[in-house]
Amino acid sequence: MANLLNLVQNETIKVWKKRRFAVVLLILLILIPVFVYAQMKIAQNSAQKFKGDWRAELQTQITDNTRALGSDRIPEEWKKWRRALVQQLQYYLDHDINPRTPNAVTFTRGFMDNAVTLFIPLMVLAIASDLVSSERSSGTVKMLLTRPVRRWRILLSKLVTLTLYVSLIIVATVLLCYLISGLVFGYRGWGEPVFIGFQVSGADVNTSGVHAVPQVIYVLMQAGLAWFASMVVAILALMVSVLVRSTAASFVTMMAAIIAGAILTNMASSWHSAKYLFNVNLELTSYLQGTPPPIEGMTLGFSLAVLAVWAAAGLVVSFGVFTKQDILN
Amino acid sequence: MRDQTSHHRETVLSVQGVKKKIGGKPIIKGVSFDVRAGEIFGFLGPNGSGKTTTIRMLVDLIKPTEGRILVCGEDVNRTPERALRHVGCIVENPEMYGYLTGWENLEHFARMQEGITHERIREVVETVGMDMRIHDKVKTYSLGMRQRLGIAQALLGKPKLLILDEPTNGLDPLGIKELREFIRQLADGGMSLFISSHLLSEIQLMCDRVAIIARGEVIAVGDVDELVSQADTYTVWQLDKPEEGHAMLAADPEVRLVKETEHRIDEALLAGMPGAIITVMDEDRIAERVRRFVEAGIGVRTVQRVAPSLEELFLRLTEGERIG
Numbered sequence: 194m195a196n197l198l199n200l201v202q203n204e205t206i207k208v209w210k211k212r213r214f215a216v217v218l219l220i221l222l223i224l225i226p227v228f229v230y231a232q233m234k235i236a237q238n239s240a241q242k243f244k245g246d247w248r249a250e251l252q253t254q255i256t257d258n259t260r261a262l263g264s265d266r267i268p269e270e271w272k273k274w275r276r277a278l279v280q281q282l283q284y285y286l287d288h289d290i291n292p293r294t295p296n297a298v299t300f301t302r303g304f305m306d307n308a309v310t311l312f313i314p315l316m317v318l319a320i321a322s323d324l325v326s327s328e329r330s331s332g333t334v335k336m337l338l339t340r341p342v343r344r345w346r347i348l349l350s351k352l353v354t355l356t357l358y359v360s361l362i363i364v365a366t367v368l369l370c371y372l373i374s375g376l377v378f379g380y381r382g383w384g385e386p387v388f389i390g391f392q393v394s395g396a397d398v399n400t401s402g403v404h405a406v407p408q409v410i411y412v413l414m415q416a417g418l419a420w421f422a423s424m425v426v427a428i429l430a431l432m433v434s435v436l437v438r439s440t441a442a443s444f445v446t447m448m449a450a451i452i453a454g455a456i457l458t459n460m461a462s463s464w465h466s467a468k469y470l471f472n473v474n475l476e477l478t479s480y481l482q483g484t485p486p487p488i489e490g491m492t493l494g495f496s497l498a499v500l501a502v503w504a505a506a507g508l509v510v511s512f513g514v515f516t517k518q519d520i521l522n
Numbered sequence: 523m524r525d526q527t528s529h530h531r532e533t534v535l536s537v538q539g540v541k542k543k544i545g546g547k548p549i550i551k552g553v554s555f556d557v558r559a560g561e562i563f564g565f566l567g568p569n570g571s572g573k574t575t576t577i578r579m580l581v582d583l584i585k586p587t588e589g590r591i592l593v594c595g596e597d598v599n600r601t602p603e604r605a606l607r608h609v610g611c612i613v614e615n616p617e618m619y620g621y622l623t624g625w626e627n628l629e630h631f632a633r634m635q636e637g638i639t640h641e642r643i644r645e646v647v648e649t650v651g652m653d654m655r656i657h658d659k660v661k662t663y664s665l666g667m668r669q670r671l672g673i674a675q676a677l678l679g680k681p682k683l684l685i686l687d688e689p690t691n692g693l694d695p696l697g698i699k700e701l702r703e704f705i706r707q708l709a710d711g712g713m714s715l716f717i718s719s720h721l722l723s724e725i726q727l728m729c730d731r732v733a734i735i736a737r738g739e740v741i742a743v744g745d746v747d748e749l750v751s752q753a754d755t756y757t758v759w760q761l762d763k764p765e766e767g768h769a770m771l772a773a774d775p776e777v778r779l780v781k782e783t784e785h786r787i788d789e790a791l792l793a794g795m796p797g798a799i800i801t802v803m804d805e806d807r808i809a810e811r812v813r814r815f816v817e818a819g820i821g822v823r824t825v826q827r828v829a830p831s832l833e834e835l836f837l838r839l840t841e842g843e844r845i846g
Contacts, residue, residue: 199633206630217736332617336675339581339613340634341606516585521544 196463200342200350201357208320208358214473217362218369224312225373228304235378236295247291274485277385277393284388284400296382297375298408304370305415310458313366313419314426314451315510320358321448322429323440324351325515327372334520343486344516352431354521359427363420367412383409391483411481418477425471425500425507426451432507435515453476459486465490471503526625531559534683534714535606540579540589549575550586551738557683557716562709564729564746565718566832577687580716581611585611593620607635610681616672620661624652624671627660628678635679641665646674650704665692668688673704675786684708685716690724696802702728722832724733726750734839741839753830756780756787757808759799777803777811786833791794796826 208214243250258275261267267275285292294300325348328334338344370379386405393399406414430447437443453471468474468488479486480493535557542550548574557563567573578584582602584720592596596605618627628647632638637716647656650670655663660671669689676684686705705728709715720724725732733743742749758778761767769778780800792798803811808825813821830838 204634205631206626207619207622210619210626314715331620333619335583335613335617336631337634339606339609339611340631341603343603343680344636354836385569519544519583520578 197346197350201353202347204324204350204354205357205484208324208354214358216359217319219385220316220375221366225304225369225465227275229300229377232300232303232374233296234324236378237340243429243459247293248286251282251286255279255286271503273297273393277391277483277485280400280474282401284391288388288405288407290386290388292384292387294385295376295378296385297380298385298412299377299383300374300386301367301370302412302415303406304374305367305419306478306482306513307411309368309415309419309422309478310455311451313362313423314475315448316362317359317423317427318444318451319360319448321355322434322444323425324355325434326393326432326438326440326443328435330440330518336522341487345512348435348512348515350426350427355427355431356424358383360420363416363423366419367416383407387411389414389481393483393485414481415478418481420518421497422500424477425504426475428507428511429471435511460487464488469499471500474499531561533557534559534594535563535707535716536590536592537576537579537580538590538592540576540591542575542584543587544575548581549738553733553735553738553740555733555743557714559682559704559710559714560709561731562705562715562717562727562729563795564732565735566717566720566722566725566732567718568720568832568836571735573720573735574687577611577613577716577718578667580685581608581609581613583613591675596679607679609685610676610679610683611674611687612669612676612803613685613687615691616668616675616727618660618668618671618675621659623659624674626666628669628675631675632678638678642680643679646677649677650674661686666694666697669693669701681713682715683716687718688720689717690719690721693778697785698724720832722835723748723829726829731739734835736836741836744809749829749837749839753835754838755767755802755805755830756785756828757803757805757823758787758792758795758828759801759822760797760824760825760826762797762813763819764797764799766818767815767820769797770815771801772812772819776807777801786798786831786837787828788831793824793830799817820821 217223228290240251243253258279261275262272262279272381282292304464328337337347337481339359385406385408388403388405390402390404391400391410392402426447429450430443433446434440434443437446450472454470454475457467458476465488468491471488474496476487477496478497486496533556540550540553541548553572553576555563560801565573565576579586580593582598582605593605596608598605610827618624619630621628621832625643625647628643630782632643647653652667652670652674653665660668663671667735669692676686689701689705691817693701705715705717717725717728729746729752731744732746732749733740734749735741759767759771762831768779772779780802782800785800786799797814805827812822812825
């Protein structure tokens with residue numbers, strides 16, 4: 194019986210030679226400079242306005258948001274979010290720390306926060322969506338499954354390969370972000386303090402657990418959470434790829450689920466049971482930031498648990514179906 | 523060539539009472555046969571008779587609802603990792619990874635089985651004669667090249683049983699001839715071959731024994747020549763005075779005339795023979811009849827023996843079943 198390492202080597206070569214990872218890198222190389230440019234424009238604007246006085250900038254932001262809180266036309270959920278934001282900004286101001294010094298690490302931090310729900314999952318799907326379905330649509334599955342290897346080992350080798358590439362995507366995103374934005378903003382900022390541990394409870398932000406961590410630690414934590422969320426997306430995509438023969442159908446299904454999650458999250462829904470859906474739990478990094486969760490009662494632990502259950506179910510279905518299904522065409 | 527001692531050789535593939543239902547519908551209603559070491563075994567049936575489904579069951583792509591399939595004594599569906607070690611196969615088209623080169627494809631499949639060295643890969647590449655283009659991407663290959671690569675892949679693990687599903691599909695006549703010789707060589711080397719086809723002539727040219735499948739059931743297993751002799755071979759006459767010749771043949775007690783609606787000879791063949799008279803008669807009597815025609819002043823343009831078609835054989839076999 195061929196050992197698992199050989200099978201993983203096979204799968205890794207196939208993904209690589211299909212140039213899937215090259216496409217991911219290319220997307221990053223094109224999009225990150227775009228965001229860097231946008232960020233640079235924002236920085237230039239505020240530099241003009243506040244002449245480099247970040248305290249004044251922060252104060253203006255706090256005043257703006259507080260004023261918005263008085264308005265009747267703003268829905269209660271948004272007010273809650275703004276109230277939390279105001280309290281956080283106030284906390285930074287009180288401790289005399291600039292939450293947005295323009296440097297490469299801060300940019301990376303901001304990028305990861307925004308990328309975790311849509312951008313990174315999209316890149317993961319580029320690799321995960323056709324892992325099994327492409328073998329079926331091209332007919333190579335008939336060669337693959339008629340070799341003296343148990344089917345579960347073949348799927349396991351695909352899963353290991355997927356984990357490898359998901360990890361690579363996260364590492365590549367962080368590294369490219371840092372390297373590209375550093376050209377403009379400078380490569381400093383590793384040790385800058387970031388506050389974590391804001392707890393949103395009801396209308397208030399509980400700051401009793403707040404403590405500062407170096408920004409580099411914060412980015413690592415983000416990367417870890419993004420990896421977890423991406424792995425869940427990858428495993429579910431693998432499942433869809435087992436169930437659906439067409440790569441396009443498999444990609445569209447997963448993409449629809451993820452976009453639906455992003456929309457549901459923004460609806461600040463009063464539909465409470467929606468919090469058990471995997472796609473509204475993907476924004477794990479927001480728990481670090483301390484922004485109010487999309488649905489009340491969601492915590493980091495809760496989201497991790499929900500995602501873990503979805504992933505486990507996805508694996509059970511993938512392996513169950515893949516090892517039993519008849520290959521009819 | 524048709525080896526009589528093959529009856530005493532070990533059984534490489536044993537299919538025992540296999541049935542398959544798909545979506546509640548019985549697709550395969552009972553298939554049993556044995557393939558022995560070193561024989562070329564044909565699997566003959568029209569399209570849609572359950573040939574491909576059966577082949578897929580032989581290599582664990584489909585699990586049978588009932589029955590067992592053993593390769594060298596190992597159950598294919600229960601311990602595929604052991605049974606399939608002895609099997610090389612191409613199911614339908616030889617589909618390989620188009621974005622890899624031929625060599626990379628072979629390396630890929632070599633890694634899936636223990637003990638296949640680079641030396642062995644070079645060997646099979648040489649065997650199928652494609653050393654020239656082996657480092658090109660497979661998507662640039664012609665169908666014939668893909669077929670060769672597929673066979674190379676199937677041979678990697680030195681299988682005892684090679685399964686080829688309609689191997690002559692898409693090959694030109696020369697390619698078919700080469701393939702036939704190649705298959706014979708493999709069998710002479712002790713390998714068993716299982717070859718499916720919907721053409722009786724192909725099976726006749728290639729195989730020692732045959733199983734015939736129709737509507738999901740094996741209706742006959744046996745020596746190819748014996749089975750074929752059960753159906754009539756036609757003798758087709760073309761004469762310069764067709765009416766008189768027809769009358770003579772009709773009066774002959776040793777000759778049976780076949781009406782136009784009864785025979786199943788290929789239309790394309792008859793199109794080139796206007797006024798052909800189709801008969802069934804003993805081969806040994808032909809020379810005698812030619813002499814009589816000449817004596818009666820009737821010129822003989824052509825006499826042709828036409829082998830029965832698969833359809834013919836089916837009719838005969840299923841007829842026998844009904845009578846018996």
